[in-house]
Amino acid sequence: EVQLVESGGGLVQPGGSLRLSCAASGFTFSYYWMSWARQAPGKGLDWVAHIKADGYEKSYVDSVKGRFTISRDNAKSSLYLQMNSLRAEDTAVYYCVRGGQPGGFDYWGQGALVTVSS
Amino acid sequence: QSALTQPPSASGSPGQSVAISCTGTSSDVGAYNYVSWYQQHPGKVPKLLMYEVSKRPSGVPDRFSGSKSGNTASLTVSGLQAEDEADYYCNSYAGSNNYVFGGGTKVTVL
Numbered sequence: 001e002v003q004l005v006e007s008g009g010g011l012v013q014p015g016g017s018l019r020l021s022c023a024a025s026g027f028t029f030s031y032y033w034m035s036w037a038r039q040a041p042g043k044g045l046d047w048v049a050h051i052k053a054d055g056y057e058k059s060y061v062d063s064v065k066g067r068f069t070i071s072r073d074n075a076k077s078s079l080y081l082q083m084n085s086l087r088a089e090d091t092a093v094y095y096c097v098r099g100g101q102p103g104g105f106d107y108w109g110q111g112a113l114v115t116v117s118s
Numbered sequence: 119q120s121a122l123t124q125p126p127s128a129s130g131s132p133g134q135s136v137a138i139s140c141t142g143t144s145s146d147v148g149a150y151n152y153v154s155w156y157q158q159h160p161g162k163v164p165k166l167l168m169y170e171v172s173k174r175p176s177g178v179p180d181r182f183s184g185s186k187s188g189n190t191a192s193l194t195v196s197g198l199q200a201e202d203e204a205d206y207y208c209n210s211y212a213g214s215n216n217y218v219f220g221g222g223t224k225v226t227v228l
Contacts, residue, residue, distance in 0.1 A: 045209075050215050
């Protein structure tokens, strides 16, 4: 059974940093592209970042470029999101997601809440 | 990286059909057959309903169908059931490993 379990969420002050982790199991992690998506309270889904299976290609939504870094450790079947210079508008539930094109985002974690507030 | 445009709401009676549109541009929806759809019930995690415009993952009922014409993709739910009441989001590949979601459509079963 595919499982994606996020950790590392919490309350952080504006300008602060946080690192999210996602532990993957039930599939060969090193074969799959992975993404982070987020959903602000009461709002829609936003794609945040994407990383190739081997970790060498990464892409980001414009609003987080230069502040967020996606990475992975295939030996540990883990995905990460380092978030720096956090802003109030980054407050959201962050989802670890498997896949992308062509097969869509087929598995989602339960999400980690990140709250940016003073 | 502008969000795809979806109607905020749609509704139908049980047994009826409802169609949800998802309008993008020639750089995303119009450029690639990599449109996917997600269903999200309140307080739940999004679930993949459709990928590559019209392909259904295993376990998704064939009441759900997808199509695309030009810069607009559509999801149709036929034979509407009470459990179909949820939020629906489209997503498109936008090139260079970038993706964009739609704003979401709340489907109400009357």
